[in-house]
Every structure is written in C-alpha cells, then in structure tokens.
Amino acid sequence: MPEGHTPAHFHAWVWLTWMTTILLCVSLTRNPLYLVVVWLCVAIVHAAGGMGELAGGNAPLPFWLSLMVVPFGAIFNAFTVHVGERVIFILPGQFPLLSGKITWEAVVYGATNGLALSVILLAFWVFNRNVSIPSFLHMLPRAFHSIAIVGSIAITFVPLLQREVHQIQEAQAIRGNNLSGLRNKLALLLPLLVSSLEHAFQLAEVMTARGFLQSSVSSNQTVWRGAFLGGFGLLLGGWLSRFWGLPGWAANLLFGGAMALFVIVVLATTRKVRYTVYRSTPFRLRDALAMSGCACLLIFLLFQSFVLSAPRLAYSPYPVLRLPPFEPWVACLLLGTLSPWLMAAFQKHDSVS
C-alpha cells in the first residue's frame, strides 16, 4: 500500500467523478430546493473529513466562508436589480444602481446564485483536500506525459527553490547587501534564476542519459491533427446549431461526436506511451461502490438534459416569484453525491463491529 494511503481513503477517480457530478448538478439547475439538497450533501461530505489521502479533519473556515456567499448574493442582487412583481420596499432617492424597488424575486435569484457558488466553492475545497498532488498528476492521460512531467518537475522543484532563496538571502546578508526595494531584488532574482536554470540543465542531461522521450514520439501526427480539426468542426457545428434553433439532439450529437474524436486521439496516443509505475494505487470494490452513486446521478443528469432536453431542473423566480417545483425522486437521486460519505460510514461501522 502506498505511503499515505490507508483503507479509509478513496481513489482519486472517485473524487473526480464526485466533483464532475456536483458541477453538472449546479450547472443544470437553479432550483433552490434541489440546490439546498446538493449543498447539504457536500456539507456532510466536507464535515465528515478523513476520506482522502490528505484528509486531516474538516476545516470550519471554508464551510462558513462558502455559506456567507448566499446572503451576500441575495443582498447584492436585491439592491442592484430592480426587477420583479413582489415588492418588499422602495429605496428612495437618486443613488446610482441602488435606488428603486427591492423585490423578493431579486432576493431569491441572488440567494440561489449564491447557493450555487457556495456549492462549487465547498465542493472544490473537499476535492483539493482529498486528492494529493501525485494522485492528481497520475490521473492525467499518458498522452500528456510531457505535460505531467513538467508538472511533476515544477511541484518537486518548489521546495528546492525555497531552500535556494534562503541560501541566497544569507549569502547577500553576509556581504551586507540590502534586498529591500524592487531594483535590489535583482540581487536575489538573478542568482536564483541562474542557479535554477543550471539545475534544469543538469536535470535535462540526466533525463537524456536515461532515454527520456526516446520511445514516445508520436508517429501519426498528421492523423491525430486531422482528427482534432474534425473535432473542432463538430464543436463549431454544435455551438452554432444551439443558436440557430436546430433541435437540441442535433447539437448534442455534434458535441458527442467531437468529444468522441478527442477521446479516441488521446486513447490512441496513450496506448503508444510506455511507462513504469512506481507507486500503484489499487481501485477497490469500495471505490467502485462509492463511485457508482455519483455515476448513476451523472448518467441521469446527462440523459435528461442532453438526450431528452427536458427542463425538469429549470427554475427562475422572474418575472413573478412562485414556489419552485420539487420532485422527491429527483431529490433522492441527488443524494447520490453522498455516496463517498456513506461508503466511509459503512466501512467505519464494519471495522468497529
């Protein structure tokens, strides 16, 4: 088992699926009742903590910060947007932006947008807390191995840079050089840049000596470039068909085709890249189960929005405020975002009993 990966932790792919599902939920609905359900699920997963490689408990600050966005959104929208039928009061005077009728519609619209933003902020906080940097880089497809290596070098180089900065500061202090002021910072920046580039040169020599990139240069570049161009054509077609009022399925078909072309190129290139795994993270049954709850919801959202083009999740308080529609079975499906917490709770229960 890799260092820092205990049985209580979930695989990074679980968190990626969870994150994607949350984002899709928030992007497709502005129904405050459904958003409250999603927010509660994310808050429970956040509060539980201890389910990721980096988890060390739940931090209350992001929770409260994300929650503050809701009243802020409501107040800001109420005082800047004077649209709606149900008037709370009228702000007199000639204050630019602010004067005019303050409506319940604007309050609800602002609070709903704030709630959506709150869910996004909290969910990304949970994601960032639960997925370690190596796991994040490991999720990149092998077709992007150069990019992943650039990322790895950059991340591992950061502590070296810090050490280098301290050494240069000490050396300059011994020489009596004052490092305050922007121009004086050159005495810090230049040695740092030169020594870093020297490190890069040495690293490159080592990588070349070990045969880096010797086997992975793509040979079908014209083919995959052609596929990308085809994908761009399909994307443009899908985008334009949305604006020209063509049926929703036509646009979705074109978008789907474009995505399929991109995925095929990435997969085909990935297969040609040879690699060595130093630390493997197994994908276990509990990971699959935790992922399945989110995956079911993801499939439902994709199907009902992009295949059926059904406005089931749509809601707007304008022009007249009315109660948002609420279907209990949709809310139950949204509870799928709780699946990592549920799996962790079951596991904890089993280990205790």
Added chain:
Amino acid sequence: MRPRLLERLMSDLVILSSTLLGCFSFLYPFFFPNFEQTPSPAGIRVSEMPLTMTLILGLCVLAMLFESQQSTANARFVALMGVLVAMNSVLRYIETAIPGPGGFSPIFFLIILSGYLFGAKFGFLMGAMTLFVSAILTGGVGPWLPSQMFTAGWVGMSAAMLFPITSHLGWHGKAGETVVLAIFGAVWGLLYGAIMNLWSWPFLIGPSDQYWQPGISFSQTLTRYGVFYLVTSLAWDLGRSMGNVLLIVTLAPVTLRVLRRFRERFTFVYLAAEV
C-alpha cells in the same frame, strides 16, 4: 520535405482553429443577440451555457496542450519549462498569500519573456502550465481553470509575435526591446481581465446599461460591455497592467540576458564530424 510541410501546416491549423474557437466561445454574446435568456422551457439552455463553454474551452485547451507539447519533445525543454513553471508558481503562491495592489500578479512577467524568447508553443505551455500547477499548489482548481489556462496561454503565445518585430528593428538587447515588451505587458494586463470577465458577463443580471440582454445589437453589446468593464474592472486591471510594466522595465533587460545565454546552451546540438 513535403510531409514536413504538411505537418507544419496541420500543426498551425490546429493552433489557429483552437484559438479561434476559444475566442468564439468567449465572444458569442456579441454575435448571437437572439440567444434566449428569459426563463422559459428554453431557459434550460441558459443554465447549460457555462457548462458548454467549459466543455468547449476544455477541449480547446486539451488540443492546444497536445499540440504544444510536441515542441517540448526534448528533455532540455521539459526540464527548462518545469523549472520556469515552478518559479512562476511560487510567485503566484506568494501573491495569493500577500495580495498586491488591485489585480497585480507577478506571473505574467516570466510568461511574456518565455513566449518572446522560446516561441509561441513554449509560451502557450508556460502560461497554461503556470496556472495549472499554481492552481494545484494553492488549492485553486475550479471550473474557471480552463479559461484561465487558455487566456494565460494566449499571453505567452502572442508574446512570440514580438520577436520578429524587435529583430527586424534591430532592438535586441536595447531599450527599445524593453519598451515594446512593457507596452505588450500593459495591454495584456487589461486584456486578461477583459477576457476573463466575458466568462460570466452574459449570465449576470444588473442595470440595463451595463449588462447583456437578448436581442440587443452588436454595437449595444459592445457599449454595455465597455461600461460594465469601466465600472467594475478597469481600476482592478490597471493594477495588473502597471505591475507588468514595472516588472518588465525593472527586471526584463537582465533577465532576458540570462535567458538568452541559457537558450544558447539549451539549443546546443553536437553533430559528429563525418570520418
């Protein structure tokens, strides 16, 4: 020779197409005024737009990264970029911890110089990877990341266009070079904010003279966006713009000398003499 020419042409086409499509996905409110924003059964389309934009920009970034990484199919450039991205990420980390005035950000300095000296693909990767790595380091991964990566990539990519100009004018290593780079940094300081605003502007609701509404003409859209930008963003973006100018004027001449010296070393190729 012909296959290489075809490959070059295809490569340029991929870059051009993804750039144009990226621009298009940012600028669509200007060209499609009839897009429905009113709440109705068609209102579902409004809620889909951020997702569609993220999808299109994500795929464009993916294609650009895929294409640009061909330019780093060399251990030296991979190591060089890794180190430069690390330096920039540390700068962004410091900026996150100790925010500068307005939108000041020190990351554009190295992105501009890298694109200028090492070429468009390197510049794009430098911009995109800086945002990507620093987002990982600072816990800033979010739906805004593809558009940030794309826009920062454009900064680096477009900086490469300055090189032939300064070369033609014979300004390499002279004050003129610094002036050109400083103007470029100032323009991008404002443009970066203006492009990033477009991400959310069509979905915001506010005073009718500042916000987008369906059915308005191209000139009205442009005027409203101009007013919105002046009211909400100009002061903030001026901080970034002035910061870029200050950093370039103060640090660029010396940094360029160092980078040029290392560019010679990184592109050095040993050819064995024929026996």
